[in-house]
Amino acid sequence: MKLLRAAPIIRFLIPKLHQTMSRSLSTGVFQNSQPLNYRAGGRVQPVDSVGQEQAYEPSTGRVIATFACSGEKEVNEAIQSAKTAFKIWRQKSGMERSRVLLEAARIIRERSEELATMETINNGKSIFEARVDIEISWQTLEYYAGLAGSMAGQHVQLPGGSFGYTRREPLGVCVGIGAWNYPFQIACWKSGPALACGNAMVYKPSPFTPITVVLLAEIFTEAGAPPGLFNVVQGAAATGEFLCKHAEVAKISFTGSVPTGSKIMEMASKGIKPVTLELGGKSPLIIFSDSNFDNAVNGALMANFLTQGQVCCNGTRVFVQRDILQKFTEEVVKKVAKIKIGDPLLEDTRMGPLINRPQLEKVLAFVKGAKEQVSCLAVKMVKRNQTAAHHEVSLSPIGECRDDMTCVKEEIFGPVMSILPFDTEEEVLERANNTTYGLAAGVFSRDIQRAHRVAAGLQAGMCFINNYNVSPVELPFGGYKKSGFGRENGQVAIEYYSQLKTVCVEMGNVESVF
Numbered sequence: 001m002k003l004l005r006a007a008p009i010i011r012f013l014i015p016k017l018h019q020t021m022s023r024s025l026s027t028g029v030f031q032n033s034q035p036l037n038y039r040a041g042g043r044v045q046p047v048d049s050v051g052q053e054q055a056y057e058p059s060t061g062r063v064i065a066t067f068a069c070s071g072e073k074e075v076n077e078a079i080q081s082a083k084t085a086f087k088i089w090r091q092k093s094g095m096e097r098s099r100v101l102l103e104a105a106r107i108i109r110e111r112s113e114e115l116a117t118m119e120t121i122n123n124g125k126s127i128f129e130a131r132v133d134i135e136i137s138w139q140t141l142e143y144y145a146g147l148a149g150s151m152a153g154q155h156v157q158l159p160g161g162s163f164g165y166t167r168r169e170p171l172g173v174c175v176g177i178g179a180w181n182y183p184f185q186i187a188c189w190k191s192g193p194a195l196a197c198g199n200a201m202v203y204k205p206s207p208f209t210p211i212t213v214v215l216l217a218e219i220f221t222e223a224g225a226p227p228g229l230f231n232v233v234q235g236a237a238a239t240g241e242f243l244c245k246h247a248e249v250a251k252i253s254f255t256g257s258v259p260t261g262s263k264i265m266e267m268a269s270k271g272i273k274p275v276t277l278e279l280g281g282k283s284p285l286i287i288f289s290d291s292n293f294d295n296a297v298n299g300a301l302m303a304n305f306l307t308q309g310q311v312c313c314n315g316t317r318v319f320v321q322r323d324i325l326q327k328f329t330e331e332v333v334k335k336v337a338k339i340k341i342g343d344p345l346l347e348d349t350r351m352g353p354l355i356n357r358p359q360l361e362k363v364l365a366f367v368k369g370a371k372e373q374v375s376c377l378a379v380k381m382v383k384r385n386q387t388a389a390h391h392e393v394s395l396s397p398i399g400e401c402r403d404d405m406t407c408v409k410e411e412i413f414g415p416v417m418s419i420l421p422f423d424t425e426e427e428v429l430e431r432a433n434n435t436t437y438g439l440a441a442g443v444f445s446r447d448i449q450r451a452h453r454v455a456a457g458l459q460a461g462m463c464f465i466n467n468y469n470v471s472p473v474e475l476p477f478g479g480y481k482k483s484g485f486g487r488e489n490g491q492v493a494i495e496y497y498s499q500l501k502t503v504c505v506e507m508g509n510v511e512s513v514f
């Protein structure tokens with residue numbers, strides 16, 4: 001997400017921007033020298049491997065870490081480590097778990113500048129955005145710390161003084177598999193509710209971004225979590241499959257692409273394991289001509305260009321009512337031209353490089369295809385450093401698109417906004433819903449009845465009215481249709497990391513029918 005997450009906090013952070021941040025690392029310096037797997041409360045080298053991966057600093061193209069992908073034995077070691085911790089952790093009261101999560105949140109807050117810097121180095125997003133991600137991360141742990149103490153069942157009176165009650169119990173060892181666009185934040189979105197419910201976790205980050213999640217593991221240990229409560233295995237698809245197929249795993253929570261989500265569901269089905277799938281999107285953002293114009297333009301920028309456009313819930317199909325189309329497009333183009341692209345560790349940069357060369361090429365292919373089909377109103381190509389393969393970004397609001405264009409139908413995962421004209425509410429709603437995805441949607445209008453009516457008609461799990469890409473941890477987040485199922489954030493996430501036991505108590509004698 002995904003920066004669904006950021007806007008209120010961005011406002012909150014602006015004053016801090018002017019402070020001079022003491023930072024020991026600059027671009028082109030960091031080199032990982034420590035083991036990146038974590039189990040039983042410490043960093044370890046994996047006991048076996050299925051190949052090797054390299055992680056890059058996107059802004060320079062430098063290799064910053066080379067690591068072994070964990071094999072079946074190492075995955076099993078991590079799961080056994082989690083099982084050991086689970087036995088201790090599940091016995092703790094909600095308040096005891098809460099204290100550990102609060103302490104972890106406090107440490108993240110204290111180390112936020114260091115964590116944000118590492119996230120920027122490994123992911124390429126601007127330091128400004130990385131700070132927001134870290135802020136959301138500790139807020140997530142605080143929120144679930146708050147819920148941990150109040151998880152409770154129901155008491156139900158039955159005839160003759162008998163009664164029943166329900167207990168909300170943890171699932172066991174949960175697996176988290178994360179994407180590269182929000183490495184630290186996704187790990188907190190999964191571990192926060194999982195640990196609050198009394199589970200242990202084995203987490204596999206994307207091989208593109210292996211660094212910061214290990215810092216999270218260390219923070220949980222420092223905060224007082226039993227050794228093995230949060231473990232990290234590194235690797236790509238093969239390692240992920242060992243995790244998904246392991247008999248002792250109770251649940252899988254995944255963030256990533258639709259094809260991988262489908263494979264994970266298939267593997268989970270063999271063991272009848274519950275899954276939460278947070279997948280991609282091609283979300284619509286509908287702008288009516290009666291909306292507050294400046295807000296609508298700003299909303300469209302927030303919906304498309306955070307984290308270089310690599311956000312699953314981005315509103316990449318921007319439907320604009322025809323009478324304001326030209327003015328809107330001109331204003332967007334003007335503002336896009338001013339976005340400061342550059343070294344992501346510099347304070348005034350708002351857009352860094354894409355995650356890697358293949359992602360850049362994928363985005364450029366979409367832009368090329370679109371240019372052949374429409375007259376692009378603006379395509380800005382930036383090549384900051386010819387020698388660094390990864391250090392490029394393409395920024396493109398593409399004007400007057402049609403629904404049948406590839407760039408309008410497929411998830412690009414880059415800084416490309418497609419602008420589509422529309423005339424009526426009925427027409428735009430039908431076109432907005434004409435997609436196999438359903439993660440997010442937005443509507444800008446001053447007509448409150450219309451705004452709510454359109455939100456009710458949109459087939460998406462997360463709808464915004466007069467804003468876009470804000471996601472406070474208090475609100476559930478997740479998709480409709482091929483964008484997945486299950487929810488992260490909000491109170492409801494507790495239901496996805498726990499199971500309900502019913503206890504039926506007889507206060508009288510057993511009346512046998514035999």
Ligand SMILES: NC(=O)C1=CN([C@@H]2O[C@H](COP(=O)(O)OP(=O)(O)OC[C@H]3O[C@@H](n4cnc5c(N)ncnc54)[C@H](O)[C@@H]3O)[C@@H](O)[C@H]2O)C=CC1
Nearest residue numbers: 178179205206236237240241256257260278279280312413
């Ligand atoms: N929903 C979202 O937030 C995200 C969506 N995406 C979409 O996915 C595209 C590809 O990005 P990727 O990182 O390659 O996504 P991916 O779906 O291939 O990988 C996501 C995670 O799943 C793991 N994985 C891959 N294959 C697996 C398997 N067979 N079993 C278990 N785990 C497996 C990966 O190692 C990674 O940790 C992007 O271009 C974008 O369209 C990517 C990142 C985040």
